Structures are given as structure tokens and as C-alpha cells.
Amino acid sequence: MMRRRTTLIMSCTALSLALGATACGGSGPVTAGGGDKALSGQTVTVAGVWSGTEQKNFQKVLDAFSAKTGAKTQFVSTGDNVSTVIGSKIEGGNAPDVVMVPQVGVVQQFAKQGWLTPLSTTTEKSVDAGYAPVWKKYGSVDGTLYALYFKAAHKSTVWYSPDAFSQAGVKPPTSYDDMLKVGHTISDSGLAAFSVGGQDGWTLTDWFENIYLSQAGPEKYDALAAHKLKWTDPSVVQALITLGKLFKDKELIAGGQKEALNTDFPSSVEKVFGPKPDAAMVYEGDFVAGVAHDQFGRTIGKDANFFPFPAVDGGKAPVVSGGDAAVVLKAGKNAKAGMKLLEYLATPEASAVWAKAGGYLSPNKNLPLDSYSDDVTRATAESLVEAGDSVRFDMSDQAPAAFGGTKGAGEWKLLQDFLRDPSDPKGIAAELETAAAKAYKG
Numbered sequence: 171m172m173r174r175r176t177t178l179i180m181s182c183t184a185l186s187l188a189l190g191a192t193a194c195g196g197s198g199p200v201t202a203g204g205g206d207k208a209l210s211g212q213t214v215t216v217a218g219v220w221s222g223t224e225q226k227n228f229q230k231v232l233d234a235f236s237a238k239t240g241a242k243t244q245f246v247s248t249g250d251n252v253s254t255v256i257g258s259k260i261e262g263g264n265a266p267d268v269v270m271v272p273q274v275g276v277v278q279q280f281a282k283q284g285w286l287t288p289l290s291t292t293t294e295k296s297v298d299a300g301y302a303p304v305w306k307k308y309g310s311v312d313g314t315l316y317a318l319y320f321k322a323a324h325k326s327t328v329w330y331s332p333d334a335f336s337q338a339g340v341k342p343p344t345s346y347d348d349m350l351k352v353g354h355t356i357s358d359s360g361l362a363a364f365s366v367g368g369q370d371g372w373t374l375t376d377w378f379e380n381i382y383l384s385q386a387g388p389e390k391y392d393a394l395a396a397h398k399l400k401w402t403d404p405s406v407v408q409a410l411i412t413l414g415k416l417f418k419d420k421e422l423i424a425g426g427q428k429e430a431l432n433t434d435f436p437s438s439v440e441k442v443f444g445p446k447p448d449a450a451m452v453y454e455g456d457f458v459a460g461v462a463h464d465q466f467g468r469t470i471g472k473d474a475n476f477f478p479f480p481a482v483d484g485g486k487a488p489v490v491s492g493g494d495a496a497v498v499l500k501a502g503k504n505a506k507a508g509m510k511l512l513e514y515l516a517t518p519e520a521s522a523v524w525a526k527a528g529g530y531l532s533p534n535k536n537l538p539l540d541s542y543s544d545d546v547t548r549a550t551a552e553s554l555v556e557a558g559d560s561v562r563f564d565m566s567d568q569a570p571a572a573f574g575g576t577k578g579a580g581e582w583k584l585l586q587d588f589l590r591d592p593s594d595p596k597g598i599a600a601e602l603e604t605a606a607a608k609a610y611k612g
Contacts, residue, residue: 207240212507217246217256218270218494223464227527228270234523235514241507252276253571256499260285265501267508270494271317273567273575274308277495281311287498289315290509296516300536302558309495317495320515321524322533324550325455325490325564326380326479329462331442332472334361334450342477346381349480350415353422356450362424364416365449367438368431368589371582373454375566375574376490377416378585380453380479382409383488383562395565397610401603407595412482414592424449427589436461443468453479455492456550460529471546478553489557492564493533525551533561573609580605 214235220228225247232243246266248255253276259265271277280286289297294315297306301319309317328342328349335341338359343349353363367373383391386405393399394406420426424441425433425448433441441448443462452458458476462468481487496515498508514520518541521532525541535555542548554561566574566581573580581602588598 209507209510210240212240212504213242213244214268214504214507214511215244215246215266215502216268216270216508216511217248217252217259217266219248219250219252219272220245220270221247223460223529227524227529230527231515231520231523232511234520235511238514239510241510243511253279256280256285260499260501263501265499265503267499267502267504268511269497269499270320271497272492272494273571274495274563275568275570275574277309277317277497278311280497280499281314281316285499285501286316287500287505287509289318289498290513292513293318293509293516296513300516300518300534302533302535302555302561304559304561304563305493305533308493308563317497318512318516319493319495319533320521321494322531322554323455323457323492324531324554325376325492326488326553327456327458327476327550328451328453328479329439329442329458329474329476330451331447332475334442334447337361338450343480345480346384346412346482350419350422353419353451357421361447362449363422363451365424365433365438365441365452366430366589367433367435367452367454368427368586369434369437371577371586372566372575373435373438374585374589375581376455376564377413377453378409379490379562379565380488381412381482382406382565383490384479384482384485385409385412387485388560388562391562391565395562395568397569397606401606402596402599406602407599410588410592410595410598414588414595417589417592431586431589436465440466443474456531456547457529459546470544475546476550486560489554489561490564491533491554491561492567569606570609573606580609 225245229245236243252271256269305319306315309315309319334356338356340352340355343352356363385408390399390405416422423430438452439458439461442452443466459470462474463470468474478487496512498505498512502508518534518537521534521537522541524530525532525537526543528543531551531554539548539552542551584598584601
């Protein structure tokens, strides 16, 4: 199954892969909001991975589009394996007009298969005016813009319990070494430092990516993401050594390595913010806040807060992101109206709808920060936007799915092996290179 995590657990329910459980949401023409109703009588079908709270909040955006244009909308939840589902729908003559794609690699795949329509001049102008160039780069294939990044994830956030920090007498650290020292102080006070969701291999790739981006720098990060640099490179081995300092320290990880390998992402959040905390910190993206609030009733900013993933070995603090990009399928029955939807999604007006509802970050710098409903989300959004071109998209989401997005295989499995036994970073690097070489050739 392909990896999903930017939208993973707002409702903590598994996404259905069956199209029979699509949970379609319709929105008819609405009179509020003005607009010239130029699309009255037309229906735009949108497919994406979202379900639960995220689907409901995206539906609010679609409803606002309906109010503006008169178009009806229908959302189809695909489940995680977007590429397979969309491919089968295109073959069956039932393609949606717009797809929300969660991986750079899938955008590239769709474009190279000739499935996508280049975005309109109107949309491209909005991207040029509102987005850092890196977002346009990730949405383009061979110099043509095919994808608009509507929703982003900030994946360089370490979430912590302010109460646990207060009891241990520690403050948020600013370097990786300091973070481990803070962790030891916390463990000395009787609570484990970190909860690690190692059962989900993607969480381990995120740990590696933040360390690697800060320690090795953006140029090597880009080269490794494109497999122009081998995984046996000394910079990779060094990042694994750095990560191994945490993995091998049983005082720092709640329950040690064995328990970490049996802990999935939602449970890793529960170990910090649930009714019986086992740890003070959990590293993952801004979406941790949604789980802490929605599932465990934590007040963000009071009972749960974050600090930026700290700089490693004197490098710059990393900003790793993920995101969902809107694309228009040529095979859609109403692709022209679909393009009008993308022109709307490129505006701050559209982003403001979801920002108000919560559980959302926009890479659009023209969205006012006061559109977000709480201070913590404003801080994460500001950090993402201010990072500008230094933002790097999740590396494993740029890789072929066989290497970077498949449970029990490739990078996911090998980093789980490394968590189980971090004693041989060179050996794991060699195995990563073997798996990557095979996947990138395929």
C-alpha cells in the first residue's frame, strides 16, 4: 500500500481502498457568496485520499466553489493507493475531473503517462504570485506545470507535553544533541523521552529525512531523492549513525526498540497525549495536533505544543514538507470545469475556508495568518511559508513506491530493521542502495 501521512489520521480511521465505499459528498448550487454562476448545471468530480474530518473540511471548500460558480461537486475517496485506483477508473471510462495527489512521484507518473492537462495561465500566475518557486518545481514535470499544491504538511515539528517538560525542569531544545540531553533529563524524572511509531515505517523515513537535510544539506538531499547520490554515500551513513544514537538508547524510547516496532502512528501520539502518558515527546508532522485534539481532547498550545525539529551538527534546522496537489485529468468528463476549480483553489480565498475549519496548512504566502484558528497552527504555517525555497518535499514520497512507499519493503522495512538493530549503519546503507537501485531502474 502506498504511504499516506500528510492526511493520515485526523479521524484515526483506516481509509477504504474499495470504490464501493467512496463516501461521495455532493454539493448543489447555493445562492450565497455571489459569483456569476457560470458553471450552473455542470458537475465537477474530485478524487482524493481524504476521509473523515478532512473530507468534511474539503467539502466546505467545494461548497464555497459551488456558491461562487454554480457548479455541483462530487468527492470520491480513493483510499491510499491513488495511482492504481485512478488508473483503473481511466481504463473504465469513469475518470474524475480532478485528483488530489499526495506524492510527487505519482504526479510525475501521471504526467509521463499523458493523463494530465497542463494548468491554465490563470492558475500559473496565482502560483507565481503566491508560492515559493520550490512548490512550482514540485508541481512541474519537464518544465510544464501540472499540479497545484493546495494543502501542505509541516513535517519538521516535535510535539511535546508542556506538563512533562515543566515537571522535568527542561525547555525545548535547539540542537539535536540538546534534544537527546533533554530526553535523558526527562527519563531521569521517570517518564520516557520519546514515543516512536516504528510499526509504521514511514515515521522512520521522516526521522531520517530531517536529520539528513540538516546534516548533509539541501543539495545532497535533492541528489539522494533523485538517486543521483548512492545510499552508500558517507553522508547517508553519518545520518544513520546520528539516528542510531536515539534508536539504540533504551532510556530514550518508550518501551525500547521492541515496543517502538509494535507502536503505530496513532498509538505513538496516544503515548504522549493520551490518558496514561508513557513519554514526553513524539516526532511527526503538524497533523499530530489533530490527533491530540480530536482523539484525546488536548488543547493545542496548552496541553500539547511543538518545537521545530532541531539543527543537527551545526547545520540549518530542517523544514521537510508533504502536500496534496490538485491535477486535472484529460479523461475527465468535465475537465474544463475542473480547471476552473483549480483556478479557485489557487486563491487565498479557497485556502481560508479550510484554514478556518482547522487541520490545514497552505503553502500560499498570500493567505493571511489570521485565517488560521489558533496560534500554534499560525506558527507552523508561518514557519512553512518563511522557509521559502529551503523547504524540501518528503524524500520517500519522491521515490518510486516500491522503495519509498510500500509496507514491508524498501526503505520502510530497512529502517525498521535499523531500529531493531542500529549497530551496522554501513550495512543498512548498502541494503538501502540495493533496494533503491532496483526500484529506480524499474
